[in-house]
Amino acid sequence: MTQPWLSNIAAERGVLDRSSTAARVADLLREQIITGLLVPGTRLPEEELGKVAKVSRNTLREAFRLLVQERLLVHEFNRGVFVRTLTAGDVADIYRARRMLECEGLRSAATASPAALARLDAAVTMGEEAAAADLWPRVGTADLRFHQAVTGLAGSPRLDEMVYRLLAELRLAFHTMSSPRDFHAPYLKRNRTIVEMVRGGDSGAAERELLDYLDTAETQLIRAYEAQTPDA
Amino acid sequence: MTQPWLSNIAAERGVLDRSSTAARVADLLREQIITGLLVPGTRLPEEELGKVAKVSRNTLREAFRLLVQERLLVHEFNRGVFVRTLTAGDVADIYRARRMLECEGLRSAATASPAALARLDAAVTMGEEAAAADLWPRVGTADLRFHQAVTGLAGSPRLDEMVYRLLAELRLAFHTMSSPRDFHAPYLKRNRTIVEMVRGGDSGAAERELLDYLDTAETQLIRAYEAQTPDA
DNA sequence: GGGTAAGGATTGTTCAACAATCCAGCAATC
DNA sequence: GATTGCTGGATTGTTGAACAATCCTTACCC
Numbered sequence: 465m466t467q468p469w470l471s472n473i474a475a476e477r478g479v480l481d482r483s484s485t486a487a488r489v490a491d492l493l494r495e496q497i498i499t500g501l502l503v504p505g506t507r508l509p510e511e512e513l514g515k516v517a518k519v520s521r522n523t524l525r526e527a528f529r530l531l532v533q534e535r536l537l538v539h540e541f542n543r544g545v546f547v548r549t550l551t552a553g554d555v556a557d558i559y560r561a562r563r564m565l566e567c568e569g570l571r572s573a574a575t576a577s578p579a580a581l582a583r584l585d586a587a588v589t590m591g592e593e594a595a596a597a598d599l600w601p602r603v604g605t606a607d608l609r610f611h612q613a614v615t616g617l618a619g620s621p622r623l624d625e626m627v628y629r630l631l632a633e634l635r636l637a638f639h640t641m642s643s644p645r646d647f648h649a650p651y652l653k654r655n656r657t658i659v660e661m662v663r664g665g666d667s668g669a670a671e672r673e674l675l676d677y678l679d680t681a682e683t684q685l686i687r688a689y690e691a692q693t694p695d696a
Numbered sequence: 697m698t699q700p701w702l703s704n705i706a707a708e709r710g711v712l713d714r715s716s717t718a719a720r721v722a723d724l725l726r727e728q729i730i731t732g733l734l735v736p737g738t739r740l741p742e743e744e745l746g747k748v749a750k751v752s753r754n755t756l757r758e759a760f761r762l763l764v765q766e767r768l769l770v771h772e773f774n775r776g777v778f779v780r781t782l783t784a785g786d787v788a789d790i791y792r793a794r795r796m797l798e799c800e801g802l803r804s805a806a807t808a809s810p811a812a813l814a815r816l817d818a819a820v821t822m823g824e825e826a827a828a829a830d831l832w833p834r835v836g837t838a839d840l841r842f843h844q845a846v847t848g849l850a851g852s853p854r855l856d857e858m859v860y861r862l863l864a865e866l867r868l869a870f871h872t873m874s875s876p877r878d879f880h881a882p883y884l885k886r887n888r889t890i891v892e893m894v895r896g897g898d899s900g901a902a903e904r905e906l907l908d909y910l911d912t913a914e915t916q917l918i919r920a921y922e923a924q925t926p927d928a
Numbered sequence: 929g930g931g932t933a934a935g936g937a938t939t940g941t942t943c944a945a946c947a948a949t950c951c952a953g954c955a956a957t958c
Numbered sequence: 959g960a961t962t963g964c965t966g967g968a969t970t971g972t973t974g975a976a977c978a979a980t981c982c983t984t985a986c987c988c
Binding site for chain 2 (some may be wrong): 938950
């Protein structure tokens with residue numbers, strides 16, 4: 465391990481062989497969920513799903529467990545697994561946690577690694593280019609990646625994982641928004657603003673901007689959410 | 697649902713019927729891990745373990761998944777599951793996340809529910825009584841419960857879960873401490889101090905105290921940790 | 929109408945088997 | 959002598975079928 469590039473190999477090694485069938489089935493299901501084709505509340509019967517996915521019930525159950533861990537599915541004992549349905553309270557709780565995590569990231573922006581800053585910039589650029597090309601779902605992913613990069617400024621693997629899970633969870637609520645374009649468009653500019661504030665060293669201003677940003681996004685989302693699910 | 701105690705029953709209902717064999721096997725393994733009998737790095741062979749636990753390989757694998765999610769085990773594809781070994785970097789990262797979460801709890805102490813405050817008090821009292829009775833492992837659990845209660849002041853289920861997982865993870869490192877008594881004893885008083893500051897409404901002082909508290913605990917733990925695992 | 933019992937459908941769990949992969953040990957080569 | 963290549967045994971990954979336990983619906987009875 466004296467050569468520097470050997471440690472690079474060692475670090476990236478994990479992604480090479482990781483390919484269990486259960487993980488691949490989980491990928492398929494995740495895709496269906498985050499694109500909104502699998503509606504929250506839907507029950508996923510083991511036998512039927514196993515047949516169409518051409519995997520045994522056991523491995524399918526293992527895939528379920530992976531997605532339950534990501535909070536995309538819920539597992540009720542002796543009743544089966546369902547696509548998670550978020551309550552308005554869940555959305556509020558997620559935004560509360562996001563505020564804490566992302567602000568923590570901005571506060572440690574001064575000591576952030578160049579790679580982390582580059583990821584921040586790349587995410588914003590990706591969003592702008594996707595908007596120019598009219599690829600609005602891609603704008604959505606870029607936005608999520610931006611917020612992950614904000615938290616990533618802290619350089620903490622655990623904080624990264626936390627925000628990753630929160631954002632994955634949020635996708636369950638995004639589909640209640642009528643148009644992804646109207647939802648994501650206003651935030652493109654604000655993301656760029658935040659990046660420039662961070663680059664300029666004014667993390668206090670960036671934090672204020674981000675908090676206001678999250679507030680409006682939260683109320684917008686919750687309003688659309690409660691309109692769709694009367695009461696609850 | 698007009699009776700108040702009915703909602704209590706409804707809230708606690710989930711734990712009644714939740715009794716899959718996999719969960720119970722996971723409980724057994726967790727016990728062995730947090731008491732330190734199962735040393736980090738140990739490999740858990742499926743066939744052998746399934747025989748002694750008298751469960752099939754499939755359900756054992758399900759138990760493994762549960763503990764992998766709790767970060768007590770790690771799962772390497774085609775190689776098996778191992779008891780997680782924390783690096784000094786892991787410990788530092790855990791404390792970083794704890795600082796963020798627990799301070800967030802203290803900051804919302806003013807708006808915390810009476811039940812959350814009661815839990816805080818109960819945890820400290822439990823620790824003091826356990827110390828008086830010379831039950832030091834119990835002091836340890838009381839301490840963990842205290843920190844969970846601190847975060848619980850925020851009243852956020854997700855923050856609660858995050859800190860729960862972090863503290864569970866941390867137990868993997870506790871066994872490197874030679875004596876649980878020497879490690880936990882000094883913190884009994886500081887816990888009480890923090891509770892009184894919170895009760896008095898001075899959450900700023902409580903936060904400063906807690907941060908100092910966590911700093912010393914972290915350095916103490918990491919020092920003992922690096923002494924035991926030379927290099928790494 | 930409301931409670932109840934039977935029935936079917938689905939999940940929980942086990943078992944046995946085979947394929948895929950890893951790993952330690954040994955042979956071959958330079 | 960160290961590295962490479964191979965081989966056999968052990969362990970994990972995955973499958974399919976079977977049975978028990980549980981839930982849900984339907985029909986029945988009072």
